[in-house]
Amino acid sequence: MKLTNNYYPIILLKGMLMGIADLIPGVSGGTIALITGVYKDLISALNNISLKNIFKDLLKNFKSNKFDFLSVLGLGIILSIILFSKLILFLLENYNNQISSFFFGLIICSVYVLLKKVKPIKILDIILLLFSSFIIYQLLKINAFEKEIDITYIFMCGFLCSSAMILPGISGSYILLILGAYQFMLKKLNTVFLNDSDSHLYIIAFVLGAISGVLIFSRVIKWLFKNFENKTLIVMIGFILGSVTKIIPYNNKDQEIIGVYDFFVSDMSLIFWAFLGFSVIIILNTISKKNEIQ
Numbered sequence: 001m002k003l004t005n006n007y008y009p010i011i012l013l014k015g016m017l018m019g020i021a022d023l024i025p026g027v028s029g030g031t032i033a034l035i036t037g038v039y040k041d042l043i044s045a046l047n048n049i050s051l052k053n054i055f056k057d058l059l060k061n062f063k064s065n066k067f068d069f070l071s072v073l074g075l076g077i078i079l080s081i082i083l084f085s086k087l088i089l090f091l092l093e094n095y096n097n098q099i100s101s102f103f104f105g106l107i108i109c110s111v112y113v114l115l116k117k118v119k120p121i122k123i124l125d126i127i128l129l130l131f132s133s134f135i136i137y138q139l140l141k142i143n144a145f146e147k148e149i150d151i152t153y154i155f156m157c158g159f160l161c162s163s164a165m166i167l168p169g170i171s172g173s174y175i176l177l178i179l180g181a182y183q184f185m186l187k188k189l190n191t192v193f194l195n196d197s198d199s200h201l202y203i204i205a206f207v208l209g210a211i212s213g214v215l216i217f218s219r220v221i222k223w224l225f226k227n228f229e230n231k232t233l234i235v236m237i238g239f240i241l242g243s244v245t246k247i248i249p250y251n252n253k254d255q256e257i258i259g260v261y262d263f264f265v266s267d268m269s270l271i272f273w274a275f276l277g278f279s280v281i282i283i284l285n286t287i288s289k290k291n292e293i294q
Helices: 005-023 029-035 039-047 051-055 067-094 096-115 123-139 151-166 172-178 182-190 199-227 229-247 256-266 269-291
Strands: none
Touching: 005 029, 005 067, 005 172, 029 039, 029 096, 029 151, 029 229, 039 067, 039 151, 039 199, 067 096, 067 182, 096 229, 096 256, 096 269, 123 229, 151 172, 151 199, 172 182, 182 199, 199 229, 256 269
16 A cells, blocks of 8 residues: 555554553554554564665655554554553543443454455355454453563563554453553553653663564564464454453443443443444544545
8 A cells, every 4th residue: 555645644543542552451453553554564574674784775765664654553552651651541440331342342343344345255265264363262261360460471462462462353452451561561552751760661661572573573463364364364353253242341241241331331332432433443444534545
């Protein structure tokens, strides 16, 4: 995809949405990238990162390597994390149901939009969709475990979370929850500018781990898209579908579908928030189609 000059603000907005998603357990930044049409460009740009491209041909091939795209998208992600970490923590503590409903609608719509891109859908595709949904559904049942948190552990958390950052359906924040480091890292983000704080050390360790993981996982995903594009997309849609019930804080832990139904019936205003999330994807998808030049 080539970018028009007036498309950079849209890329920045999509990056900010990815950043917000990565702050919320159960929602994946990779999901936002996929449903807003920037996923392939993200993977391609990450694969272009090498010592040669950075130190020798950085300015010469800046646009052809999609580093302009990656810079704007990355800026959006970083801005969201810096600007909205306190807000997200406040909203999760005080308006968790509304936030959950919004992202439920957003993800349900994303499955619909993405499935339209797979033509034709074959029997094997349906099997892959169901199988990948089941795998993620079971993975997200893992409970958090306790571990002493130090710099090395945070580096490994960053490495593991990086896969979630670029894999739709797997939330980086949820991985942090499982690893027992979510609240720890959120507090470090909110205290990074305080005097005598060691927060910056943990944030640097996490970022270095994340960068290492992203560079490795992005190459695997690019190979999969190159050789099995439709099947890879189907599996990723399955990942998203398998994660959708985990976004809703239902009470019925044994029967998720009934729990989700009861959640919305208990407060009909939550349907509005789900509809709002649904509408956001429709709008973003429409804007993307108008601004992309194939």
